[in-house]
Amino acid sequence: MNSRRRPAIERGAEGAPRCAPAENASAARRAPVFVSPDLERLDIVAVGHVDHGKSTVIGRLMADTGSLPEGKLEQVKAMCKINARPFEYAFLLDALKNEQAQGITIDTARCFFNTPNRHYIIHDAPGHVEFLKNMITGASRAQAALLVIDAHEGVRENSKRHGYILSMLGIRQIAVLVNKMDLLAWDQAAFDAVTREYADFLARLGVRPTSFIPVSARDGANIAARAAEAPWYDGPTVLEQVEAFKGLDDDLDRPFRMPLQDVYKFTAAGDERRIFVGTVESGRVRPGDEVVFLPSGKRSKVATIEALSGPRPDEAYAGQATGLTLDAQVYAKPGELMVRADEPAPLVADRLRANIFWMATAPLVRGRRYVLRMGAARVPVELESVLSVLDSQELQSVTGAAQVERHDVAEVVFRSTRPVAFDAAETLEPTSRFVVVAGFDTAGCGIALEALPEAAASADAERRFSVGDVTGEQRAARYGHAGKAVVFVGESAEDAHAVAASLERRIFGLGVHSYCLSATDLGDEKDVLGREAQLGRLGEIAWALTDAGIVLVAALGDMDRFDLDRLRALAAPHEVFVIGRGDGGDLGADLDLPTTLAIEEAAQAALRALTAAGVLPAPAA
Amino acid sequence: MNQLETLEAKSVHILREAYRALGNVCMLWSIGKDSTVLLHLARKAFFGHVPIPLVHIDTAYKMPEMIAYRDQLALEWRLNLVVGQNREALREKQTFPDGNVDRIACCRNLKTMALKHTLDGEWPRLRMDHDRGELVEDADLSPYTGVIVGVRADEEGSRSKERYFSPRDVENDWNVDDQPPELWRYFKTDFEPGTHVRVHPLLDWTELNVWEYIERESIPVTSLYFDNGEGIRCRSLGCWPCTTPVRSTATNVPEIIEELRSGKFSNIAERSGRAQDKDDGGGLESLRRGGYM
Numbered sequence A: 001m002n003s004r005r006r007p008a009i010e011r012g013a014e015g016a017p018r019c020a021p022a023e024n025a026s027a028a029r030r031a032p033v034f035v036s037p038d039l040e041r042l043d044i045v046a047v048g049h050v051d052h053g054k055s056t057v058i059g060r061l062m063a064d065t066g067s068l069p070e071g072k073l074e075q076v077k078a079m080c081k082i083n084a085r086p087f088e089y090a091f092l093l094d095a096l097k098n099e100q101a102q103g104i105t106i107d108t109a110r111c112f113f114n115t116p117n118r119h120y121i122i123h124d125a126p127g128h129v130e131f132l133k134n135m136i137t138g139a140s141r142a143q144a145a146l147l148v149i150d151a152h153e154g155v156r157e158n159s160k161r162h163g164y165i166l167s168m169l170g171i172r173q174i175a176v177l178v179n180k181m182d183l184l185a186w187d188q189a190a191f192d193a194v195t196r197e198y199a200d201f202l203a204r205l206g207v208r209p210t211s212f213i214p215v216s217a218r219d220g221a222n223i224a225a226r227a228a229e230a231p232w233y234d235g236p237t238v239l240e241q242v243e244a245f246k247g248l249d250d251d252l253d254r255p256f257r258m259p260l261q262d263v264y265k266f267t268a269a270g271d272e273r274r275i276f277v278g279t280v281e282s283g284r285v286r287p288g289d290e291v292v293f294l295p296s297g298k299r300s301k302v303a304t305i306e307a308l309s310g311p312r313p314d315e316a317y318a319g320q321a322t323g324l325t326l327d328a329q330v331y332a333k334p335g336e337l338m339v340r341a342d343e344p345a346p347l348v349a350d351r352l353r354a355n356i357f358w359m360a361t362a363p364l365v366r367g368r369r370y371v372l373r374m375g376a377a378r379v380p381v382e383l384e385s386v387l388s389v390l391d392s393q394e395l396q397s398v399t400g401a402a403q404v405e406r407h408d409v410a411e412v413v414f415r416s417t418r419p420v421a422f423d424a425a426e427t428l429e430p431t432s433r434f435v436v437v438a439g440f441d442t443a444g445c446g447i448a449l450e451a452l453p454e455a456a457a458s459a460d461a462e463r464r465f466s467v468g469d470v471t472g473e474q475r476a477a478r479y480g481h482a483g484k485a486v487v488f489v490g491e492s493a494e495d496a497h498a499v500a501a502s503l504e505r506r507i508f509g510l511g512v513h514s515y516c517l518s519a520t521d522l523g524d525e526k527d528v529l530g531r532e533a534q535l536g537r538l539g540e541i542a543w544a545l546t547d548a549g550i551v552l553v554a555a556l557g558d559m560d561r562f563d564l565d566r567l568r569a570l571a572a573p574h575e576v577f578v579i580g581r582g583d584g585g586d587l588g589a590d591l592d593l594p595t596t597l598a599i600e601e602a603a604q605a606a607l608r609a610l611t612a613a614g615v616l617p618a619p620a621a
Numbered sequence B: 001m002n003q004l005e006t007l008e009a010k011s012v013h014i015l016r017e018a019y020r021a022l023g024n025v026c027m028l029w030s031i032g033k034d035s036t037v038l039l040h041l042a043r044k045a046f047f048g049h050v051p052i053p054l055v056h057i058d059t060a061y062k063m064p065e066m067i068a069y070r071d072q073l074a075l076e077w078r079l080n081l082v083v084g085q086n087r088e089a090l091r092e093k094q095t096f097p098d099g100n101v102d103r104i105a106c107c108r109n110l111k112t113m114a115l116k117h118t119l120d121g122e123w124p125r126l127r128m129d130h131d132r133g134e135l136v137e138d139a140d141l142s143p144y145t146g147v148i149v150g151v152r153a154d155e156e157g158s159r160s161k162e163r164y165f166s167p168r169d170v171e172n173d174w175n176v177d178d179q180p181p182e183l184w185r186y187f188k189t190d191f192e193p194g195t196h197v198r199v200h201p202l203l204d205w206t207e208l209n210v211w212e213y214i215e216r217e218s219i220p221v222t223s224l225y226f227d228n229g230e231g232i233r234c235r236s237l238g239c240w241p242c243t244t245p246v247r248s249t250a251t252n253v254p255e256i257i258e259e260l261r262s263g264k265f266s267n268i269a270e271r272s273g274r275a276q277d278k279d280d281g282g283g284l285e286s287l288r289r290g291g292y293m
């Protein structure tokens, strides 16, 4: 049997028996809730200052709705007894050993619970300022929030900071739970005071909370059951409020946006499809729709929407992870934003104004390279300026800051060496969201507010070296030709290099002072800072050799229009002669050599074109 | 979208992101229902192809039905199946069934250690040879930098706090008290050399969701999940010495769903039949910090 077919694999005791069953626990305690797979799922986050009772609220909500697995409550109570500690509902969620030891939440927990109407995950976020990154992690998953404030302690630092973060993350449905009302003997005046203070704060953020609910999480009052202690309160309980939150599906009626996650071409079993995949952020698209990829501007028409099996769907819409084939092949690259040609276009810019929340210990500073992740794109960015830093307590803007410190909220301007496509937050939130990576870490997150015009003078244009007295004309007179950078761009780096080398042999044979150099590739597609640096070196070399009067023939592998723009800027004032090898021809190349031309033919054609363009001296007749 | 559609979309997105952003990534296939759902999601994400190797850690104490089912599906779907094992611990009988170590140490030997060294390529691997229809020694021992795992947040406490993309250090250790932030769909995909990453596409699924999806998509699962007439079945598939079947007469997927939705299991945790959890103080945190799935 198995042992013969699987040579080096050892078996345990032969013919493993199906062991004896354990006695099952007795039947369910409560009438279980019937749930249907056709219902929707809503993600809610609980936030607020440390120790104000978030975990207790959720623990209580779970317990009071019969959502805990059988025996769980008893198990936690028994554990508390063994360790001689008072029982806490929070221990149902604070599962990590360090959390229980310290009595605080460290990382956000997912809690599942169902009602007859909907499925929920409640994300229990930590309130301690040290764990803000974990709070944000939880909050970014949510469509609605429960913000818990201890009535006794009142509005505290993180009550405000969390409120601010929710508004920045675009969470509009916020219910404020005024907790521990038992400590204040359910005093309505105290509840009103907290409510007034916090409503004022939120109003300045432009947020109107869905409700203010007086609760005692410990006693389960106004959580699932109405509090008899507060006859003066006639709003919803927490459970009723949770049920009243709306699932957001208005993204369906907004313009179509799909960050291009990848392009698949699986050749196995004769599969010829070239599939453009991604998750639709907003809107919808159908076969026949004309689409544009940005920032490249490449256009095509949707041919099909693909599926694993069964009939092909006739539409892809917001929320779906989908895949499309196109009518006319375009070489759109992962990272671009796919939109519909007949709908409002997104912004495309290399400078943008944004709100950012900084999480890393090292501050966000000028003069350092970061990677901006916007949709599926990764572009190198630099901090151009800090417009203002917001004090999350008083909501005062402070101008004149040079950098953004950890846990600061700031309005900044970023500048990139490549354009990126996005939307402004007030137009289309999902595609305005970005994160900033420093080194290997996600260091900041934010929303884009506006595209800014291109910077007037790029630093690249400034010359970095001093040169001698011999002029370009003097060199040209001596050599019989001027310097020039001739650059081959093509999908296959080997092929491009072979053509370049062959061309240089011919040029050198004509007595021209030439040099051939190829970068096999620009490096890992993902390593955007490495690619940028490599491109920078190539630009310097192109400038220096051209300035020295030499004809440089370089093969640079797979580059796009924006890489070329940067190369041109780096080589300025010298002009670059670009030869496209094989690509779709939208590079704005001076010459296109289709791959149907063999290497030697291509080199010969390039030689003719360079001579015709006056780059090379005309052969003596 | 209803919740199964939402869950599917998110998982597919995560699988595609892992495939795009992590160099040499593999997927753990325990043959259980969760990782088989994961496999099905991969076939959806990549339109019928599975461009990611499937790694099975064979503890030698898996039930024979599971191994037969594994090889059959691997051949049928032309999967790139890779098998790893702690041969030494088995040879030296450092296992719980042999009576030489406790359950926790046994898990560490047969699962955690085997996983670590199969991933890093230090121990031999077997690979399914589709022409011969059998497993052969694999010449390719390049380390995997990422591994996709079908754990769910509803299984136990430390899993409820997991990230979708979770870095582990060179020693495979999980620094659960200081996890990186993870915002929107921006998962952590930049790593210091030496780190590897665990990817968890099923975190937001519950056990019930998994069965509802198996039903909706007609995904084949092993017969161990169904009562074969003795009035017992497995709810969670581990090694047979540590997995206690439950009393149940469910013989098909709709009956299992009924049990979970409103019937006898609607209030009982899935892993209540896994003995090692209890030996770890009610959770799996210690095991998992050290590299357990």
Ligand SMILES: Nc1nc2c(ncn2[C@@H]2O[C@H](COP(=O)(O)OP(=O)(O)OP(=O)(O)O)[C@@H](O)[C@H]2O)c(=O)[nH]1
Pocket: A048, A049, A050, A051, A052, A053, A054, A055, A056, A057, A088, A089, A090, A103, A104, A105, A106, A125, A126, A127, A128, A179, A180, A181, A182, A183, A215, A216, A217, A218, A219
């Ligand atoms: N008297 C009283 N105490 C409460 C109430 N709710 C929570 N507590 C207590 O407040 C303390 C903190 O509660 P937690 O639920 O852990 O607070 P938290 O907001 O989750 O704290 P972090 O997650 O660490 O930020 C615990 O000792 C609770 O027992 C309440 O309604 N009344």
Ligand SMILES: [Mg+2]
Pocket: A054, A055, A056, A090, A104, A105, A124, A125, A126, A127
């Ligand atoms: Mg807490």
